[in-house]
Amino acid sequence: xxxxxxxxxxxxxxxxxxxxxxxxxxxxxxxxxxxxxxxxxxxxxxxxxxxxxxxxxxxxxxxxxxxxxxxxxxxxxxxxxxxxxxxxxxxxxxxxxxxxxxxxxxxxxxxxxxxxxxxxxxxxxxxxxxxxxxxxxxxxxxxxxxxxxxxxxxxxxxxxxxxxxxxxxxxxxxxxxxxxx
Ligand SMILES: [Zn+2]
Numbered sequence: 506x507x508x509x510x511x512x513x514x515x516x517x518x519x520x521x522x523x524x525x526x527x528x529x530x531x532x533x534x535x536x537x538x539x540x541x542x543x544x545x546x547x548x549x550x551x552x553x554x555x556x557x558x559x560x561x562x563x564x565x566x567x568x569x570x571x572x573x574x575x576x577x578x579x580x581x582x583x584x585x586x587x588x589x590x591x592x593x594x595x596x597x598x599x600x601x602x603x604x605x606x607x608x609x610x611x612x613x614x615x616x617x618x619x620x621x622x623x624x625x626x627x628x629x630x631x632x633x634x635x636x637x638x639x640x641x642x643x644x645x646x647x648x649x650x651x652x653x654x655x656x657x658x659x660x661x662x663x664x665x666x667x668x669x670x671x672x673x674x675x676x677x678x679x680x681x682x683x684x685x686x
Contacts, residue, residue, distance in 0.1 A: 511535040522638065526662055533642045540639045544575055544627050550677065551625040554580070554596070559588040560625070564600030567647045571636055572600040572627055574645050597624045602633040604653045607668045611656070620679050630669045632662065 506515040510529035522536045531539070548554060560576070562569045573587065576598075588594040599621075601609070606629045612618055628636060633653070640647050659665050 509535055511539075524635075526666075537639060537642050540631060540635060541575060541578075543631055545579065547627055547629060548579075548625055550673065551680070552596075554585050554625070556584050558595045559586055559593060560596045560598040561588050561591045561594030562598050562600055563624075564605075565650065567640075567650050568600035568602060568628060568636060570647060571640050571645055572598065574640075574643060575627075599624045599626045600628055601626070602628050602636055603631055603665050603669050604633050604655060604659070606672055607659050607665050608653065608655075610668055610672045611659075620676055622676065622679050622683055624676075626673070626676070629673060630666065632665070 507518055507521045507530055508515050509521070509532035511531050512535050514532060516532040520533050521530050522533060523530055524536075554560070562572055564572070576585065576587065579585075587598075591597075606626065609621075613620055633650075637647065637649070639645075655665075659668065
């Protein structure tokens with residue numbers, strides 16, 4: 506039995522999660538809640554979602570499945586629903602993981618591409634492996650995707666988090682500027 510650093514409960518070792526960027530160990534319930542908290546924070550940051558809004562999910566199938574599970578858990582259908590088609594949606598919801606966002610961001614920086622706007626980047630600061638761990642804990646059945654081949658610069662997870670944080674700030678700045686104009 507090991508003690509969770511968040512709830513303090515003693516849990517069997519198969520119910521304990523080790524995250525490489527913190528020395529603490531946490532139980533699967535607290536891990537799940539931690540991931541959901543980050544996603545809710547991203548919704549508030551890039552959103553907020555308003556009542557009656559229909560969202561369209563972008564991204565690869567496995568992450569869209571995780572995103573759908575969470576959105577259904579967070580919002581009653583009378584408040585927020587997903588649209589089948591992009592043309593029926595008021596809001597784009599992006600389900601790319603931290604790694605995918607970093608790769609996109611590198612592309613934007615080095616190839617002078619435009620920053621995306623008007624999107625809620627649900628998982629922009631959540632590593633793919635943590636999304637899969639979340640799926641496993643919550644019994645979301647997924648086909649395991651290929652792990653992305655990251656450039657050396659993005660190998661340390663800390664670098665990925667810094668990239669994601671700059672990405673978030675820049676997208677938000679652009680969003681706010683567009684709203685003012
Ligand atoms: Zn716990």
